[in-house]
Amino acid sequence: MGTVLFSTWQDELVDNRGKGEKDLKDPGTIKLPDEFMKGERIKAFMGWDGIVLRDADVDIVGMCAEYAAAVQKESCGKCFPCRIGTRVVRDLLRKIADGQGRPEHPAKIRELSLNIREGSKCSIGQTGLTPILHALEHFSDAFSRAIADGRKAAAGKYRAAVTAPCMSVCPSSLNIPRYIEDISEGKYGASLAAIRCDTCLPGTLGRVCVRPCESNCRRANIDEAIAIKYLKRFVADYEIEKRKPHHTDRKAPTNKKVAVIGAGPAGLSCAYYLGLKGYGVTIFERLPEPGGMAAVGIPDYRLPRDILQREADIVKEAGVEIRYNVTVGKEVTLTELQSGYDAIFIGVGAQGSSPMGVEGEDEGYRGFIPGVKYLLDINMGKDPYPEGKKVVVVGGGNVAIDCVRSSFRIGKSDVNLVYRRTKKEMPADPVEIKDAEEENVNFHYLCNPKRIIATAGTVTGVECIRMELGEPDESGRRRPVPVQGSEFVIETDILIPAIGQMIDLSFLEEKTGVEITKKNTIFIDPNTFETSRKGIFSAGDCVTGPDVLVRAGGNGRRAADKIDSYLQGMDPEPSLEERFNSLFAAIKVYNKNEKLGIPGGRHTIHLRMLPPDLRKLTFAEVEEGFKTNEALREAARCLRCYRIGMIATA
Amino acid sequence: MITLTINGKKIETRAGKTILEAARDNGIDIPTLCYHEHLLPIGSCRLCIVQVEGYDKPVTSCTTPALDGISVTTQSDALFRMRREFLQLILSYHPLDCPQCDKGGECKLQDLVYAHGIEKVEYAVSREGKAEAYATPLIRYWENRCVLCGRCFRACREISGREAIDIEGSGCDARVSAVNREDCISCGECISLCPVGALTERISPIKKRPWQDERTETTCPHCGFGCQIGLDVFEGRYISKVITNSATEPNQSSLCVRGRFGYDFANSETILRTPRLLVGNNQRSCDLRDAVTFTAEHLKKLRAAEKEMGCIVSPRSTNEEIYLVSQIAKLLGNCPVGSSAYYHTGKVLDAMGQTGLPRTFNYGTLAECDLVIAAGAGLLANNHLLANKAREAVKNIGAKIIVIDPLPTPLTRIADAWLQIEPGTDACLFNSISGRLIAEGKHAREAEELEGFPDYAASLKAYGKDHAPAVCGLSVEAFEKAYSLVGNATRTGVIFGSGISATDESMASLLNFCLLKNLQRGGVVMPVSLQANALGAATVGGGIVPAHEILLNPGLAGLLIFEDNPFVYLDGTPLRNNLSKLDFLALCDALPSPLLDLAHVVVPSSTFAQKNGTFISGDGTVRELRQATGATSRGFEFLRLLLHKLGGVLYASPQHVNETIATNGVLEKSGCRLKTAAGSMKEGFIVRQSPRTQAAPVEKPYKLILRDLFISDYLVSRNSYAKGIDLVYKDALYISPEDASALSVENGDLLVIENDLGSSARSVTVKEGLKKGVLEGVLFKERQNFLKLTAAPTKVISVSLTKG
Numbered sequence A: 001m002g003t004v005l006f007s008t009w010q011d012e013l014v015d016n017r018g019k020g021e022k023d024l025k026d027p028g029t030i031k032l033p034d035e036f037m038k039g040e041r042i043k044a045f046m047g048w049d050g051i052v053l054r055d056a057d058v059d060i061v062g063m064c065a066e067y068a069a070a071v072q073k074e075s076c077g078k079c080f081p082c083r084i085g086t087r088v089v090r091d092l093l094r095k096i097a098d099g100q101g102r103p104e105h106p107a108k109i110r111e112l113s114l115n116i117r118e119g120s121k122c123s124i125g126q127t128g129l130t131p132i133l134h135a136l137e138h139f140s141d142a143f144s145r146a147i148a149d150g151r152k153a154a155a156g157k158y159r160a161a162v163t164a165p166c167m168s169v170c171p172s173s174l175n176i177p178r179y180i181e182d183i184s185e186g187k188y189g190a191s192l193a194a195i196r197c198d199t200c201l202p203g204t205l206g207r208v209c210v211r212p213c214e215s216n217c218r219r220a221n222i223d224e225a226i227a228i229k230y231l232k233r234f235v236a237d238y239e240i241e242k243r244k245p246h247h248t249d250r251k252a253p254t255n256k257k258v259a260v261i262g263a264g265p266a267g268l269s270c271a272y273y274l275g276l277k278g279y280g281v282t283i284f285e286r287l288p289e290p291g292g293m294a295a296v297g298i299p300d301y302r303l304p305r306d307i308l309q310r311e312a313d314i315v316k317e318a319g320v321e322i323r324y325n326v327t328v329g330k331e332v333t334l335t336e337l338q339s340g341y342d343a344i345f346i347g348v349g350a351q352g353s354s355p356m357g358v359e360g361e362d363e364g365y366r367g368f369i370p371g372v373k374y375l376l377d378i379n380m381g382k383d384p385y386p387e388g389k390k391v392v393v394v395g396g397g398n399v400a401i402d403c404v405r406s407s408f409r410i411g412k413s414d415v416n417l418v419y420r421r422t423k424k425e426m427p428a429d430p431v432e433i434k435d436a437e438e439e440n441v442n443f444h445y446l447c448n449p450k451r452i453i454a455t456a457g458t459v460t461g462v463e464c465i466r467m468e469l470g471e472p473d474e475s476g477r478r479r480p481v482p483v484q485g486s487e488f489v490i491e492t493d494i495l496i497p498a499i500g501q502m503i504d505l506s507f508l509e510e511k512t513g514v515e516i517t518k519k520n521t522i523f524i525d526p527n528t529f530e531t532s533r534k535g536i537f538s539a540g541d542c543v544t545g546p547d548v549l550v551r552a553g554g555n556g557r558r559a560a561d562k563i564d565s566y567l568q569g570m571d572p573e574p575s576l577e578e579r580f581n582s583l584f585a586a587i588k589v590y591n592k593n594e595k596l597g598i599p600g601g602r603h604t605i606h607l608r609m610l611p612p613d614l615r616k617l618t619f620a621e622v623e624e625g626f627k628t629n630e631a632l633r634e635a636a637r638c639l640r641c642y643r644i645g646m647i648a649t650a
Numbered sequence B: 001m002i003t004l005t006i007n008g009k010k011i012e013t014r015a016g017k018t019i020l021e022a023a024r025d026n027g028i029d030i031p032t033l034c035y036h037e038h039l040l041p042i043g044s045c046r047l048c049i050v051q052v053e054g055y056d057k058p059v060t061s062c063t064t065p066a067l068d069g070i071s072v073t074t075q076s077d078a079l080f081r082m083r084r085e086f087l088q089l090i091l092s093y094h095p096l097d098c099p100q101c102d103k104g105g106e107c108k109l110q111d112l113v114y115a116h117g118i119e120k121v122e123y124a125v126s127r128e129g130k131a132e133a134y135a136t137p138l139i140r141y142w143e144n145r146c147v148l149c150g151r152c153f154r155a156c157r158e159i160s161g162r163e164a165i166d167i168e169g170s171g172c173d174a175r176v177s178a179v180n181r182e183d184c185i186s187c188g189e190c191i192s193l194c195p196v197g198a199l200t201e202r203i204s205p206i207k208k209r210p211w212q213d214e215r216t217e218t219t220c221p222h223c224g225f226g227c228q229i230g231l232d233v234f235e236g237r238y239i240s241k242v243i244t245n246s247a248t249e250p251n252q253s254s255l256c257v258r259g260r261f262g263y264d265f266a267n268s269e270t271i272l273r274t275p276r277l278l279v280g281n282n283q284r285s286c287d288l289r290d291a292v293t294f295t296a297e298h299l300k301k302l303r304a305a306e307k308e309m310g311c312i313v314s315p316r317s318t319n320e321e322i323y324l325v326s327q328i329a330k331l332l333g334n335c336p337v338g339s340s341a342y343y344h345t346g347k348v349l350d351a352m353g354q355t356g357l358p359r360t361f362n363y364g365t366l367a368e369c370d371l372v373i374a375a376g377a378g379l380l381a382n383n384h385l386l387a388n389k390a391r392e393a394v395k396n397i398g399a400k401i402i403v404i405d406p407l408p409t410p411l412t413r414i415a416d417a418w419l420q421i422e423p424g425t426d427a428c429l430f431n432s433i434s435g436r437l438i439a440e441g442k443h444a445r446e447a448e449e450l451e452g453f454p455d456y457a458a459s460l461k462a463y464g465k466d467h468a469p470a471v472c473g474l475s476v477e478a479f480e481k482a483y484s485l486v487g488n489a490t491r492t493g494v495i496f497g498s499g500i501s502a503t504d505e506s507m508a509s510l511l512n513f514c515l516l517k518n519l520q521r522g523g524v525v526m527p528v529s530l531q532a533n534a535l536g537a538a539t540v541g542g543g544i545v546p547a548h549e550i551l552l553n554p555g556l557a558g559l560l561i562f563e564d565n566p567f568v569y570l571d572g573t574p575l576r577n578n579l580s581k582l583d584f585l586a587l588c589d590a591l592p593s594p595l596l597d598l599a600h601v602v603v604p605s606s607t608f609a610q611k612n613g614t615f616i617s618g619d620g621t622v623r624e625l626r627q628a629t630g631a632t633s634r635g636f637e638f639l640r641l642l643l644h645k646l647g648g649v650l651y652a653s654p655q656h657v658n659e660t661i662a663t664n665g666v667l668e669k670s671g672c673r674l675k676t677a678a679g680s681m682k683e684g685f686i687v688r689q690s691p692r693t694q695a696a697p698v699e700k701p702y703k704l705i706l707r708d709l710f711i712s713d714y715l716v717s718r719n720s721y722a723k724g725i726d727l728v729y730k731d732a733l734y735i736s737p738e739d740a741s742a743l744s745v746e747n748g749d750l751l752v753i754e755n756d757l758g759s760s761a762r763s764v765t766v767k768e769g770l771k772k773g774v775l776e777g778v779l780f781k782e783r784q785n786f787l788k789l790t791a792a793p794t795k796v797i798s799v800s801l802t803k804g
Helices: A060-074 A080-097 A105-119 A123-127 A130-138 A140-149 A176-184 A188-196 A202-208 A228-241 A265-276 A305-317 A334-340 A371-379 A398-409 A430-438 A549-567 A576-587 A628-635 B019-025 B077-091 B108-115 B151-158 B189-193 B257-261 B288-304 B319-331 B345-355 B363-368 B384-397 B426-439 B445-449 B453-462 B467-472 B476-488 B504-516 B534-539 B547-551 B572-580 B634-645 B654-662 B723-728 B737-742
Strands: A035-037 A040-047 A050-053 A157-163 A257-261 A280-284 A320-323 A343-346 A390-394 A414-418 A442-444 A447-455 A458-472 A478-482 A488-491 A494-497 A536-538 A643-649 B002-006 B009-013 B049-052 B071-073 B139-141 B165-168 B175-178 B199-201 B213-219 B228-234 B238-243 B276-279 B282-285 B308-313 B337-339 B371-375 B400-404 B417-419 B492-496 B523-527 B556-562 B584-589 B601-604 B613-616 B622-625 B702-707 B732-735 B750-755 B758-763 B774-778 B796-803
Touching: A035 A576, A040 A060, A050 A130, A060 A080, A060 A123, A060 A130, A060 A140, A060 A157, A060 A643, A080 A105, A080 A123, A080 A140, A080 B077, A105 A123, A105 A130, A105 A140, A105 B077, A123 A643, A130 A140, A157 A576, A176 A188, A176 A228, A176 A628, A188 A202, A188 A228, A202 A228, A202 A305, A202 A549, A228 A628, A257 A265, A257 A334, A265 A280, A265 A305, A265 A320, A265 A343, A265 A549, A305 A320, A334 A343, A343 A549, A371 A398, A371 A494, A390 A398, A390 A447, A398 A414, A398 A430, A414 A447, A458 A494, A536 A549, A576 A643, A628 B384, B002 B019, B009 B019, B049 B077, B077 B108, B151 B165, B151 B189, B189 B199, B213 B238, B213 B622, B238 B257, B257 B723, B276 B288, B288 B308, B288 B556, B288 B584, B288 B601, B288 B634, B308 B319, B308 B547, B319 B337, B319 B534, B319 B556, B319 B613, B319 B634, B319 B654, B337 B547, B345 B504, B345 B523, B345 B534, B363 B384, B363 B492, B363 B523, B371 B384, B371 B476, B384 B492, B400 B476, B417 B476, B426 B453, B426 B467, B426 B476, B426 B504, B445 B453, B467 B476, B492 B504, B504 B523, B534 B613, B547 B556, B547 B572, B584 B634, B601 B634, B613 B654, B732 B750
Parallel strands: A257 A280, A257 A343, A280 A320, A343 A536, A390 A414, A390 A494, A414 A442, B002 B071, B308 B337, B308 B556, B371 B400, B371 B492, B400 B417, B492 B523, B556 B584, B584 B601, B702 B774
Antiparallel strands: A035 A040, A040 A050, A040 A643, A157 A643, A447 A458, A458 A478, A458 A488, B002 B009, B049 B071, B139 B199, B165 B175, B213 B228, B228 B238, B276 B282, B276 B601, B613 B622, B702 B796, B732 B774, B750 B758, B750 B796
């Protein structure tokens, strides 16, 4: 990071103008990257919380005029102060920047800006004038001189983009305030269309997303975060419930073809957006149904399979063909695909189970079933081991929870979960843990399996050892340490390891030249999603290792853009949007400590759930979506925290 | 209850209210421009900002909840300055054309600017581009007057359930534009809610200021919903505008296109002015007394000769007039009184009487129902407001909607289940649902105590589980979804229309279903009322017969027609033949109709705007007509004198008749409401020994469903006397895309529709959402083209089609 010359970011004044080397201060509130892209240096940044200058030669007057123009352009027109007021401010600033300013203008701009800031409906108006007010305060000379001299502002290179706290952390970059506002106005179709600009999985994400957006929701600063996930589900369900026609806006077909391996979130997303661009896309899927890990790893009571099926149907409407029951590496080889298609996208999931390192796990005992396989069998409608009634699942992640909760639903009577740390350290979604508790799963914390007990090749129990928490490890969680001599036995018919997933990359033939990392993932250039082999791209769990659905989907879409560039004969590179995403991620858009200065008191609405006794016996969906009135009310809570960031570059 | 302080005053309010609501409930005024009590808070004008103690920033009181213990300031110098600044911003491009603006004198912006002491315009901005003009034949948009408060497009969606207009563009260049012009139904909700003069009606030739008008509150004369409207009358003669009051029930500020734009027939120059007699072949004008004497003499003569006689009343006449006609009929040897009110309302009352279901209800109940079933009810040409009420239930409590209709209706787009059944299979559908409810024990236990339950339950055994989807032409999923919605609802509201009353069988099956769900207590059953006083026509005179039974009776010799034009709903050829043979036909009507040439005496009546009297609306409420222009109804005067001349009571005034009606047992004691049940009817099922489980045998391959059979005469007589309606309505024949391609016809092609009664060529329009084999016929001015295929008013006609 280069030294900052001047900053007002978040009311922390850093003024290094005219200071010696050793008196220089760095702002603690913002880390401004040096470069926007290779060869394009960031000279200044203007945004919702102030101004950050790096170069003295930035024309602050000119930049303010440009910033006001960006604010006015982004103003939605739905409130008076922002709609008209920012136009007046823009016009006045333009006059000054044009050398036509008058001495009374700065005061007028200041007065009006304060009113717009206090009175606007959303953050565009509430924050859009902050840097201008800061400039008027700290660079008043620059304004007076420009006015007095009638001097035109120096030309500069500016780039502006819109973000919001929620948007900035969404791995799929959904335009969240936009689709929530549409809901609050009853425009459910428009809302869904806005979501589909960035993901083809609204019904899926609306149910199972880990929702980083909600933990970056500014509403939480005054009461509670918006139920963004449920709102997404509402519009996705609305289209189905009300039989709304679905229109896919597809570009004219081209003659280029792309093969996609895996119909999981990454594959479907990549295929959908390529399809929309007019490419002929074929997905090769090992299983007889779409969804990949979303279908295999997530039980029906959380994500009914007809939802995934519907999303896949919409992907097909974009001109995508899905060939089920085709395993690449068996029925067709990667090399064969290379000769038949202009580009290939690999989006396979992490469907293998990691070994526990426990005595007996390689013996092939009846009753020893890896977690992902267990869920896959159940999702395919069969009980993996009907004779077994007692179940022990080992692990603390979502797969482990899915295994225990599904066990009741296929008629298992005694269901246990063994985890080596405590509930606090469990990586699974706390909501899911609570649901499992309500369904009467026996949780055994602070113990670990040591040995599988089997009789005549069949599991009869598992020997565990008690653990205690020692010093923190590299993940920051306290390391579990065995308590010597504390061994005990849990009787069981079925033992399910669910401590981690692995990726099977055996289909990658050596001659294709796709490089694999030490972690057994596919190596890609993170800027282009291209593997070490030209024309072969990849995203999803096979690149990141087991990760969340919303990231796989988002990267699938981004990869589609890169494949598009590649097929048009251009060098793939990150889009401006992606570059701004990185910039905003570095700057951090959400400030947990921000005082909003307004009262809250409008709490979020929770979904109705089937009662535990009833739901644990069926695969029927546990949560019932929002009713229309609830969605309207919840959406109206959104503060629409759009904000504009602008950089001056050289 | 929670307590908060506003401007130092402690007030109590219900949790969940906003600061603005709490303030208004307690008489504290906060300025607003975009807020409207029928819409969800918009928050665009920012004028309702208040300061909450302990918080830095002002907040809009329309969107901020009233919280326990907070202290709120609504007036301060700072707040005043901000409000003033925001108003200044609006004036930066809002023209100061108040003298020419329609809204001058009743404009919220005008009031606010004045109240904030703004004397000069501070800012000027230029707007780039120009909106594509949002304009319909009835509505005009003035883009620079528009402050973009958002009420219009919110109302379009929230209240009217349409998506015709929206905001487009960004920043200062944003404008309201017609994003989906075809979706506009000209209901005028947007005009009604526009706080400034940005949306104006464009048909009234009379321009004047509110203080030049006299405003009379009265009841809309079109359908039977009972909307309350205000007539602005200029110089005591011309209605210049229809306005609504957002606090008046049952319609608040809403109306349909007919209510808002279909008033000017009352201003028509062609209104009948003098009585005329036909003596020999010569017509001559006379005064009212001569006309009364002439009529009485002829009627007495026919009575003495024991000839067959009859009377016809309009279901849009007042109770008082209808009552007088019934008394005249008594003196004419108890001759029958016929009305087109019979075809729907008369039949509905008979059937409801058999079941003991209440025939009065409260529209507001619908907003409390978590399931609304709308069966065979178009809810657009009439009872548009019922659809609004259903939407309100969705918006406020998340109600689910089931539409049962072969044709798309305004509610199908928000329906959770649309059972698009084959026409005529309603009975099978309801019986199947009822049978299954009983089989699965999901009916109300109370229903078992009602008369006829065992037989009714037994008769439903004939319906198997998969019966309905197969017979009614539904997907199993749609049926199952509807069935589960019915089973899960805690409070169900049923709206039904002429699609259901079309056959006794379907009505019985629906009413039985309502009993089975105990809706008379745990829900509501709402038959629509097609005409403004259909309920009055069917009850106050002691009962009516179908109009055609009189009008087409070959033995008929003498006839009195009061304000009705049967050419609107009957085939004209046999009608004209029969009426031209009459010995004597007396006609009393306000505007010319084809009957003018057939009558022996014509006496002018008056339109709704000139009458005092009452209607009974669909909910059973007695609503008033108040004279807004001209003298008291000449029609009433004629009937009053005629009754006396024939030997009856001489009533002094409508009020006098009204008092008589109030004591004759039809109304509740208060006189404000129809009695809930006729006589002392017990609740019970209508049991049919062997209900039909299959669809009626097909006669012809296509089913033509007729819309708007009972439109107000004055909209479609000789001419349409309401200019606005004439601009937006047209006759239409719609065909499904499937049938269109099978017959290889396109929009505008001629199709010959034919049945045993006749044939008619019509140009056709292809309509998405229509079911294969179903045609939709919208009847307007060229209605005889359709009516010639019917012997009596019929909802569904079997026809064959050939390309013309």
